[in-house]
Amino acid sequence: MRDSVLWRKETNIVMLLSKRLNITPERALDVYFHTRVNKYMSSSEYGLQQMSDLYIVDDIINELQFG
Numbered sequence: 001m002r003d004s005v006l007w008r009k010e011t012n013i014v015m016l017l018s019k020r021l022n023i024t025p026e027r028a029l030d031v032y033f034h035t036r037v038n039k040y041m042s043s044s045e046y047g048l049q050q051m052s053d054l055y056i057v058d059d060i061i062n063e064l065q066f067g
Helices: 003-021 024-031 038-039 054-067
Strands: none
Touching: 003 024, 003 038, 003 054, 024 038, 024 054, 038 054
8 A cells, every 4th residue: 555545544543533532633643553453554464454444443442442
């Protein structure tokens, strides 16, 4: 995935995460960068780039709840 497309996808994910968790976008960005999802997004091996933004946000929330 091109860097600019991936960057836009990550931006959308952070903004959705901010809304879902009712936190600031800055806090959501910090949360996002400390998840395994962030590590997997840059690798095509996991296929997360092809998943919907809402699916990824749900995955992040599950990670936060269940570790």
